[in-house]
Amino acid sequence: MTQGTDICPKCGSSDWKLPRHVRTRGVTSAATADLNIITCNKCGFTELYELTEEELAPINKKAGMIxxxxxxxxTLIGIGVSIWLIWG
Ligand SMILES: [Zn+2]
Incomplete structure (x- = not known):
């Protein structure tokens, strides 16, 4: 992907919106796909790009934190409150 220099195949514009990250999942499968959606500002043409491992690393890290x-x-708070109720 050479973002910023790509020409829209529909209208020839090079004015793209910033990529938006989406995680999609198959209806019958548990497999997920992480995609960047890039939309042409002029005509609305949208392209999908699968994220690379490099792009996914910080997202997965963030998901782990969440x-x-x-x-x-x-869970820890629940355990703490239980101990407090028993011993307090
Ligand atoms: Zn376009």
Whole structure:
């Protein structure tokens, strides 16, 4: 992908919106795909690019952090409150 210099195949414009990251999942499969959506500002033509491993690394790291805050922290708080109720 040579973002910024690409010419829209539909209208010839080189004015693209910034890539937007989407994670999509098959209906019958658990496999997911991480894609960048790039849309032409002029005519709305949209291209999909699969993210590279390099681009995915920080996203997966972030997802891991969200998991920790969404699942691990409340569990620890729950354990803490239980101990407090028993011993306090
Ligand atoms: Zn276009």
């Amino acid at each position: 998991f920790i805050f969404a699942a691990v922290v409340p």
